[in-house]
Amino acid sequence: MQQDFGEFSRLEQGQYTMFLQRELSETSESAIYFTLPGQNDYLYEYEGDLDEALDDLPEIYEASEVRIGALTPQAVAVVEQLWDYFDRTGEQTLEGEQEYNFQVQGETLLIFPKDDPGEVVAIDRDGQVESNFQPERFEHLMERFAIAHQQIQQFETDQNHDRSWEL
Amino acid sequence: MVQFIDKQQASKFLSLSGETLKRYRLQGEWIEGVHWVRINSRCVRYNLELIQDWFHNRHDPAAHMRAIELYQSSLLSNQKKSTRKN
Numbered sequence: 001m002q003q004d005f006g007e008f009s010r011l012e013q014g015q016y017t018m019f020l021q022r023e024l025s026e027t028s029e030s031a032i033y034f035t036l037p038g039q040n041d042y043l044y045e046y047e048g049d050l051d052e053a054l055d056d057l058p059e060i061y062e063a064s065e066v067r068i069g070a071l072t073p074q075a076v077a078v079v080e081q082l083w084d085y086f087d088r089t090g091e092q093t094l095e096g097e098q099e100y101n102f103q104v105q106g107e108t109l110l111i112f113p114k115d116d117p118g119e120v121v122a123i124d125r126d127g128q129v130e131s132n133f134q135p136e137r138f139e140h141l142m143e144r145f146a147i148a149h150q151q152i153q154q155f156e157t158d159q160n161h162d163r164s165w166e167l
Numbered sequence: 168m169v170q171f172i173d174k175q176q177a178s179k180f181l182s183l184s185g186e187t188l189k190r191y192r193l194q195g196e197w198i199e200g201v202h203w204v205r206i207n208s209r210c211v212r213y214n215l216e217l218i219q220d221w222f223h224n225r226h227d228p229a230a231h232m233r234a235i236e237l238y239q240s241s242l243l244s245n246q247k248k249s250t251r252k253n
Contacts, residue, residue: 028185041216047209
């Protein structure tokens with residue numbers, strides 16, 4: 001699948017994504033140039049053609065520490081709440097109270113650590129996750145989601161309790 | 168997934184040709200492990216932030232060295248393990 005964004009074309013190879021820099025790639029005789037999700041400050045140069053680069057993407061992901069993460073069930077539930085918030089309010093950003101900020105870009109939710117905006121977890125509407133978080137950081141984020149999920153459940157329980165009193 | 172590249176970030180290297188990138192890399196103008204790293208036998212990765220700084224400070228090596236040191240100190244591998252709030 002290919003989608004064009006300005007000078008870039010988004011290409012997918014299974015669960016892996018690259019953003020092909022068309023102008024640089026077309027003017028080069030022997031290399032193609034691309035970026036990877038969440039790595040805006042890096043440009044990749046691949047000696048070979050596009051098909052070879054796509055075949056090599058899994059290895060490049062691994063070497064570049066771009067990770068495809070898996071959300072915990074609690075994280076999935078909280079992410080749904082976040083989408084609901086952004087859809088309802090029309091806001092594009094949300095500053096977390098603790099260590100993470102949230103931003104919507106198109107159909108993707110981005111999560112940034114406050115102390116390192118260069119790291120990002122990207123979650124699309126279908127729940128596909130890409131991340132360049134260190135494993136420890138990703139685990140920590142899942143822990144924060146678990147706490148947030150507990151808080152949401154408690155809030156909903158309290159609301160139901162209030163409703164029963166009202167009735 | 169969304170495009171992560173905005174116009175400002177893309178413009179960092181749009182003025183460069185592939186041949187220019189290779190030339191600076193192969194001639195040793197850019198330091199391996201700093202301005203670029205080898206991912207595998209066919210793939211290298213350029214650090215656009217540092218390369219942009221290199222262009223800005225071509226006549227001020229000390230200023231560019233500070234940028235390199237700042238970049239290196241920002242790497243997680245060079246940071247003390249942080250204690251996070253629960």
